[in-house]
Amino acid sequence: MTAASAVYYRLAMGLAERPWLAALFRNLGPFVPLIAAWQIVVLLRIWPRSFLPAPAAVPQAFAFLVTESDLPGQVLRTIYRVTAGGLAGLGLGVLLGAMVGTSRGLHEALRGLIDYLQAVGEIGWLPLFIIWSGFNDRTIILTVAYTVFFPVFFGTMAGILAVPRTLANSVLTLGGGRRHVLWEVLLPGALPAIITGFRVGMGFGWRTVILAEMLIAQLGLGVMMFEARSFFRVDWILVGMVVAGVLWLVTDRFVLLPLESKTIQRWGVQVVER
Amino acid sequence: MAIPATSLSRPVPRQPAWQTTAIRAVPFAVALAAWWLATSPWGGLPRYVLPSPGAVLDNALELYAKGTLVSAILSSIGRMLLGFAFGSVLGVGLGILVGTNRAVAAFFMPLARFFQAVAGVIWIPLAVLWFGLSWKSVTFIIFNTVFFLVFYNTLMGVQTVPRTLANSILTLGGSRWDVIWEALIPGALPGILVGLRVGVGYGWRSLIAAEIIASGQGLGVLIWEGQRLFRIPDIILGLFLIGLISLTMDKLVFAPLQARTIERWGTSARAPQ
Amino acid sequence: MADSRAIHRHDHTAREAVLPEDAAKILFDGVTFEYIDAQTGERLRAIDGLTAQIRENEFFCILGPSGCGKSTLLYLVAGLLKPTQGKILVGGRVVKGPGADRGLVFQEYALLPWRTVRENVALGLKIRGVSREERDAVARRFIHLVGLDGFERKYPHELSGGMRQRVAVARTLANSPDVMLMDEPFAAVDAQTRAVLQEELTRIWAQSRLTVVFVTHNVDEAIFLGDRVLIMTPRPARVHSVIPIDIPREERSWAHLDRDPRFAALRGRIGDVMRNLGDGSASNHDRG
Numbered sequence: 067m068t069a070a071s072a073v074y075y076r077l078a079m080g081l082a083e084r085p086w087l088a089a090l091f092r093n094l095g096p097f098v099p100l101i102a103a104w105q106i107v108v109l110l111r112i113w114p115r116s117f118l119p120a121p122a123a124v125p126q127a128f129a130f131l132v133t134e135s136d137l138p139g140q141v142l143r144t145i146y147r148v149t150a151g152g153l154a155g156l157g158l159g160v161l162l163g164a165m166v167g168t169s170r171g172l173h174e175a176l177r178g179l180i181d182y183l184q185a186v187g188e189i190g191w192l193p194l195f196i197i198w199s200g201f202n203d204r205t206i207i208l209t210v211a212y213t214v215f216f217p218v219f220f221g222t223m224a225g226i227l228a229v230p231r232t233l234a235n236s237v238l239t240l241g242g243g244r245r246h247v248l249w250e251v252l253l254p255g256a257l258p259a260i261i262t263g264f265r266v267g268m269g270f271g272w273r274t275v276i277l278a279e280m281l282i283a284q285l286g287l288g289v290m291m292f293e294a295r296s297f298f299r300v301d302w303i304l305v306g307m308v309v310a311g312v313l314w315l316v317t318d319r320f321v322l323l324p325l326e327s328k329t330i331q332r333w334g335v336q337v338v339e340r
Numbered sequence: 341m342a343i344p345a346t347s348l349s350r351p352v353p354r355q356p357a358w359q360t361t362a363i364r365a366v367p368f369a370v371a372l373a374a375w376w377l378a379t380s381p382w383g384g385l386p387r388y389v390l391p392s393p394g395a396v397l398d399n400a401l402e403l404y405a406k407g408t409l410v411s412a413i414l415s416s417i418g419r420m421l422l423g424f425a426f427g428s429v430l431g432v433g434l435g436i437l438v439g440t441n442r443a444v445a446a447f448f449m450p451l452a453r454f455f456q457a458v459a460g461v462i463w464i465p466l467a468v469l470w471f472g473l474s475w476k477s478v479t480f481i482i483f484n485t486v487f488f489l490v491f492y493n494t495l496m497g498v499q500t501v502p503r504t505l506a507n508s509i510l511t512l513g514g515s516r517w518d519v520i521w522e523a524l525i526p527g528a529l530p531g532i533l534v535g536l537r538v539g540v541g542y543g544w545r546s547l548i549a550a551e552i553i554a555s556g557q558g559l560g561v562l563i564w565e566g567q568r569l570f571r572i573p574d575i576i577l578g579l580f581l582i583g584l585i586s587l588t589m590d591k592l593v594f595a596p597l598q599a600r601t602i603e604r605w606g607t608s609a610r611a612p613q
Numbered sequence: 614m615a616d617s618r619a620i621h622r623h624d625h626t627a628r629e630a631v632l633p634e635d636a637a638k639i640l641f642d643g644v645t646f647e648y649i650d651a652q653t654g655e656r657l658r659a660i661d662g663l664t665a666q667i668r669e670n671e672f673f674c675i676l677g678p679s680g681c682g683k684s685t686l687l688y689l690v691a692g693l694l695k696p697t698q699g700k701i702l703v704g705g706r707v708v709k710g711p712g713a714d715r716g717l718v719f720q721e722y723a724l725l726p727w728r729t730v731r732e733n734v735a736l737g738l739k740i741r742g743v744s745r746e747e748r749d750a751v752a753r754r755f756i757h758l759v760g761l762d763g764f765e766r767k768y769p770h771e772l773s774g775g776m777r778q779r780v781a782v783a784r785t786l787a788n789s790p791d792v793m794l795m796d797e798p799f800a801a802v803d804a805q806t807r808a809v810l811q812e813e814l815t816r817i818w819a820q821s822r823l824t825v826v827f828v829t830h831n832v833d834e835a836i837f838l839g840d841r842v843l844i845m846t847p848r849p850a851r852v853h854s855v856i857p858i859d860i861p862r863e864e865r866s867w868a869h870l871d872r873d874p875r876f877a878a879l880r881g882r883i884g885d886v887m888r889n890l891g892d893g894s895a896s897n898h899d900r901g
Contacts, residue, residue: 093450100451117470178364179371185590186583187545189552189560193567193575198389236723239691240737240788241713250736254727269457270542277461277549295465303465311458318457333726334770 119301124308127301137290141309144287147203148275151210152268159215159267160253160260163222168252173223180219188212188274196282206278213274214267221263225256258333261326265318272314276306391573399573413581416558419475420547423482424540431487431539432532435494436524445499452492459488460546464553473554481550485543490535497531498524529601537594544586637666638824639673639690639792643699646685659685661849662699667826672818674835675828676883677845678890683828684720686850687794690826691717704791713737716785718795722777724769730756730780731765737788755783758817775806782814786821795827799834808867811837815865832883836876837865844883847890856883 101121107113108120119127131137166172166180188209199205233255234247242250279288287306294302372393378385379392387395403409438448463484467477505523514522525532551560559578566574646660659682667673677683688694690701692711701708703715716737724733732739734755735748743751756765759779769777778798785793799807811834818825829835835842836858844853860875870876 092446096447096450097454174360174363175366179367181591182368182583182587185541185586186579187541187548187586189545189548190563190579190582193563194572194579196567197570197572197575230721230723232719232721232723233725235688235691235693235711236717236719236725237736237740238693238711239713239715239717239794240740240784241711242737242740246740250725250740254725257727273458273461277464280461280464281552291462291465295468298469300466300469303469307458307462307466310462311454314457315454329727333768 116298117300119304123301124304127299128305128309131290131302131305135290137305137309140286140290141313143285144275144279145313147206147279147286148210148268148272151207151275152214152264152271154207154211155214155267155271156218156264158211159218159263160222163219163260164226164248164253164256166219167223167226167256168248180216184216189277192278192281201282203283205282206275209278210271210275214264214271217263217267217270218260219263221259221261221266222256225259225263226252228259229255258326258329261322261329265322265326268322269314269318272310276310388570388572391576396573396576399571400577403574403577409577412557412559412562412578413585415475416547416551416560417585419479419558420482420544423479423547424486424543427483427486427543428490428536428539431490431535432494435491435532435535436498436520436528439495439498439528440520440524442499445495448495452488452495456488456492460485460542461549464550467550468554473556475555477554478547478550478558481554482543482547485546486536486539489539489542490532493531493535493538494528497528497535500531501527526601533594533598533601537590537598540589540594541586544582544589548582637702638669638671638704639667639826640702641665641686641699642702644686644689644696644701645698646682646689646694647697658849660689660696661851663851664699665843665852665855667824668840670822670824672815672825672827672838672840674839674842675826675845676832676835676842676887677830677850678847678887679830681845681847682850683830683845684796686845687717687796687826687828690792691715691794693717713741713788714790715792715794716788716790718778718781718785718793718798720797720800722769722774722781724777724780724784726769729766729768730761730772733769733780734783734787736784751787752783755787756780758786759783760813773806774802775810778802778810779813782817786817786823790823792824792826795825797829798827800829800831807834812866814838815862819862832880832887836860836879836883837867837870842883844886844890853886853890 104118104121108115108118128137166176191212192205192209195205195208199208229252233251237247237250275286276288276291279286280292283289287310291303291306294300294306375390376393377383379387379390400409439445460481463481464477467480467484471477471480501524505527506519509519509522547558548560548563551558552564555561559582563575563578563582566572566578641663644660644663645658647656647658649655650657663686675683675686685694689696690703690708692708692715708715725736728736731749731752735743735752738748738751753765756762759782761776761779761783764772764776769780772780778801781798799810802810815838827835827838839858842856842858844856845851846853856879858879860870860873860879864870864873
């Protein structure tokens with residue numbers, strides 16, 4: 067195992083001249099042995115096919131779902147819900163995080179309540195959301211917003227608290243007021259931490275949307291996966307899992323992570339966790 | 341995590357613990373009062389939107405007397421402990437094993453990242469097909485959530501340990517085992533603890549979700565049946581307990597653990613992924 | 614001769630000839646500052662009834678052992694802190710809070726990491742609502758003044774410590790304050806850079822004729838830069854003495870001063886005072 071992976075590692079390094087190809091190889095290569103092992107298990111007939119289909123069944127099921135069952139449409143619906151909920155959570159998280167981060171009194175008073183609300187979690191609230199708001203997109207978006215809110219809130223608050231005090235003082239001595247301190251110093255200073263919070267939040271929010279869809283929606287990726295269960299289509303479920311994972315990783319790696327490292331590198335600031 | 345003094349507030353003397361508790365209790369009291377007022381005759385909020393605190397309390401006592409409340413709590417906590425125990429032990433163990441060799445770690449990293457990204461509730465449909473509508477599905481979901489979160493964070497943690505630490509132990513005549521025990525595990529501890537802490541928080545939420553779909557008992561069932569049968573007092577009671585148990589696990593176990601190790605050592609973890 | 618006597622006296626006796634109040638640009642009138650220690654909850658006195666005057670266009674240095682409250686004094690002038698007792702007048706008005714008329718150059722630069730050099734220099738003007746074109750023009754002028762042409766688009770972390778402090782000076786000057794307060798601005802740069810920055814600061818000050826209050830714990834720096842040097846006692850800080858530096862401005866360059874007997878004499882005298890303050894401060898106070 068070690069020797070084989072050392073060879074593999076060297077091979078990956080050898081591709082360094084074409085970084086794009088190397089990255090592709092480094093990130094997708096490890097899945098090849100995993101899929102091979104899966105194939106072997108299937109060939110050994112330990113479980114029936116309906117329990118564990120062959121790897122090749124997944125792309126077939128994917129093609130079928132795209133052409134016959136409007137998978138893209140379902141996925142778009144899911145993306146709409148997670149984006150709407152994510153943005154709502156982001157806005158509310160930054161707003162309240164900035165309020166609590168700039169006021170010691172609010173911070174002291176609200177800390178306990180906010181910790182508690184986070185501990186309850188979106189799933190604890192879901193039944194009440196349904197009763198208050200119904201089986202609809204609004205409820206799903208609310209649930210996602212609840213998930214995304216907390217990491218953004220804590221990121222904003224911690225980010226603001228970690229901004230060096232002298233930066234705020236420098237703006238004050240240049241004649242600025244509290245408003246200038248907030249916009250010129252505190253929010254830009256907290257931005258990397260806000261983005262980090264948003265990344266963490268969306269990572270969980272993406273799972274929340276699928277769960278909420280399983281429980282209350284008629285359309286969407288989660289619904290597709292959940293209904294596959296009643297038809298005993300493990301291959302459809304696997305398609306859903308792969309699509310969910312790939313979509314999230316692509317969003318995270320190609321949108322959110324570059325955003326985060328761009329602010330950190332260009333400004334030379336760190337997400338402070340002292 | 342020690343938070344440096346803020347830019348807008350002056351340093352104030354440390355206040356006694358009872359004062360902090362008192363201040364933090366105020367918003368809860370305000371929320372309770374608002375709830376009570378809104379559901380009283382003056383507020384006029386109808387029972388089918390929000391029942392009064394008294395109704396929720398009466399219902400809680402009734403469920404307690406019948407024994408269903410205690411069995412729901414015990415059932416949820418029992419599965420949580422089972423799934424968490426397996427997930428965390430395997431996650432930490434495999435994370436350190438894989439992390440000790442750089443090449444092996446580089447190989448496993450993309451896999452860990454992918455499975456970490458889909459860990460938890462996304463597995464519910466598959467779990468239900470594989471294990472049926474039973475406690476096995478629920479336990480599998482918690483295990484799955486905790487394992488991948490802990491594995492990923494342990495792997496990251498081990499890789500951030502400076503090589504010089506391992507080398508220093510080897511030059512002191514230490515064995516490979518000493519390196520793991522003296523350098524890698526303590527060095528990776530910030531990452532491990534972040535993984536465990538996020539794992540227990542998210543694992544608990546996954547448990548509730550899995551109970552809703554896959555099992556006949558537990559707090560998840562209490563709140564979901566409450567929704568189906570329109571028994572709002574059940575939902576509010578469940579919601580209260582879910583938060584309380586989660587907060588207790590976090591504040592009584594993991595927060596002190598983190599404070600006693602990484603904060604005292606002055607090391608810290610990267611943001612949870 | 615009068616100076617050498619003043620050096621060996623104590624704060625409450627070492628009063629210079631009192632100026633009429635309106636002639637002083639900055640007046641410290643019995644300033645006391647106390648704060649509550651965040652760790653112990655104790656009430657501590659950092660500055661104890663300090664009285665002093667700074668003239669218009671003067672380059673005034675404040676010298677004292679580390680931790681004696683020099684920076685606190687500057688923060689009080691800037692309005693970032695408020696005196697517990699007494700008052701501070703700048704240009705005849707009591708200081709109530711921070712304002713653009715009193716610019717502060719911080720020891721740790723305090724540049725905004727998310728703003729380029731040009732944006733940092735123009736920050737004060739932006740706060741005042743000056744138009745973008747005008748801001749850019751003013752910023753360019755002051756960036757040129759501190760010798761950073763070509764670095765307008767760089768971010769602070771891409772610059773050396775010395776360059777960052779030039780940006781901080783340019784930022785303060787671009788805001789056209791009456792008073793420039795400097796809190797050990799060159800403490801974090803290497804010795805060679807510090808010498809260059811000191812000479813440039815003198816040049817810029819000569820052009821602008823600002824009132825500068827410069828805090829340092831470096832005796833040579835204080836003599837090189839100051840018209841007068843105020844020596845503070847250790848905590849709680851009081852005025853130990855105020856010493857005029859009688860070396861003509863045109864003779865103040867490091868190349869020349871190193872061999873100047875007046876410089877050596879001042880350095881010896883002030884150095885002795887500082888050593889005494891540092892070692893026997895407690896017994897001094899008992900006697901005082």
